[in-house]
Amino acid sequence: MRMIQRPAACCATPSEPPPLPDSETLVARFKALGDATRLEVFRLIAAQEAPLCACDIVDRFDVSQPTISHHLRVLRQAGLITATKRGVWMYYAVVPRGVAALGQFLAGSVQESAAAAD
Amino acid sequence: MRMIQRPAACCATPSEPPPLPDSETLVARFKALGDATRLEVFRLIAAQEAPLCACDIVDRFDVSQPTISHHLRVLRQAGLITATKRGVWMYYAVVPRGVAALGQFLAGSVQESAAAAD
């Protein structure tokens, strides 16, 4: 038997979050950006006006080439960057749609809570 | 001696990403949202029009109460939610400023790459 009564806000059924089309993808993208090295790699790619060669990325970091390759794969599998092969070189560029999806999710999150904040 | 010549795009010095005020905070926030359970907790809080009682969160998930408490702490330390104590209950709400910071970073990332696209 519950001795302490819950306040009204506790008992009222909380609002359901809006249905999320692809939660798994969202998690993968946030996780992909949730690593210091990987975020820097992403930032470097995003800062370019043209697809960036992998060699240029490796040159700029202290970690090994396989590690950079691994990070690039994670970012690519998350749908945040694309990889294009030209000859021996791989060129990476941001996928605007993938990044925008994250932004839209965040925008929706603040919008919902904005109704409450005075 | 380098036998294969790098294409122009490789040799041209890549653009520097814009200076990032607080990279560590950004990583912590992305990492906080990069877990399935935690993202759902965040979504539930964001869906409310008023701060949500922790008990209502615990009720909605299959994981234990300490696990929820852990996730709430991670989200709070990342600056994505705030915690307010009222009596015995803890109420959690989204920090719009914290979420917006993520959105602005993403918006900047797509904007930079947009100049190159098409």
Place this chain on the structure above:
DNA sequence: CGAACATATTGACAATCATCTATCTCTTGT
């Protein structure tokens, strides 16, 4: 073909992390 190079893959290892059980702290109602 064969050498050189760019990138990816594999396997291993240490570190981080999500989760649990048990316990603790604090607040409230009697």
Place this chain on the structure above:
DNA sequence: ACAAGAGATAGATGATTGTCAATATGTTCG
């Protein structure tokens, strides 16, 4: 004061992950 409930903390454990060295794959040049 005391019992009960809400939530946080501590410690342990299995899983995930970031990193590296070594190797593989594929491409270009001579």
